[in-house]
Amino acid sequence: MFWNSYPLIRYTLAFTAGIILYTQTSLPFIALVLTGFVTLSLYLYFHFLGKQLSWLSGPAGLVTVGIVGWLFTAQADDSTRPDYLVHLPGPVEGYRAVLSSAVETKSNTFRVTAQVEQVRIHSRWMPARGNVLLFIDRNVPHKPAYGDELLVRKAPERVEPPHNPNEFNYQQYLKYQGIAYQQYLHVGEFVRLSKRPPSRLVQLALQVNDPRRPY
Structure with missing residues (x-):
């Protein structure tokens, strides 16, 4: 056969x-x-x-x-783990995350995925995991880059499901990429702490692709 x-x-x-x-x-x-x-x-x-x-x-x-x-x-699938953002024991007051994708420049924002490492709940920091799609205001002093560690002072928002039967399912689209949250950040809502690239190989590839950017 x-x-x-x-x-x-x-x-x-x-x-x-x-x-x-x-x-x-x-x-x-x-x-x-x-x-x-x-x-x-x-x-x-x-x-x-x-x-x-x-x-x-x-x-x-x-x-x-x-x-x-x-x-x-x-x-x-991180969503099945107990420390995933959805399963945390209380509302998130803030979080620490590392930018884990290349930064895309849009008309008004920088679009990038952030990998959450810690969250602040009831004034205490605890380990957590999950990916957040960030839209960072282009008015920030410095353009974000792969590997930037950020301290964000507010909670991310769940990506909403489609409201109409024939509407594009953006929630499902992001879920396939391991993303369940998104957030718009303006000046003053986050602080850049350090530089910790998740992958040196990806960092090198980004440097080769855009040598003008200091990754």
Whole structure:
């Protein structure tokens, strides 16, 4: 058969299907783990012992790879972790974050993603995680850059779902990028603390792309 000649394509499609399944459904974690264990056991049995039903090892293997894709995506999803912004025990008074993407210059703002590291709740700082899409006023004294650590003096806002049936789902679009919050910052609402690039490799790439900018 056609698919038998291209095992890499089969398993890539199965892995991708697992990723899509995670983003489009809310299946229980334990159910996927148990299903993955069962299908992996069936794959090993039919592949090595069940000679008469060896053809079943193919479907069992594909299901196993699909579940691995689901689990891989779940592991990378910060929203399931207890220190994610949504699950915090109180209103956020401020937060510390590091700019984790290239800065885009718009007509009135600088657009950049910030990776939250700490939040202030009830006058106490605690670890947290989550990404915030920032729109920083272009009137700030210095243009923000990748790796800038910011102290923001107000809470981020949840991205709202569409209000009309045919409206573009901006919330879902940002969710695929791991972003659930956004915020507009004006002069005086944040302070630049230091420079801590999340990735030296990304910093080098940005320097090569725009050598005039001091990253």
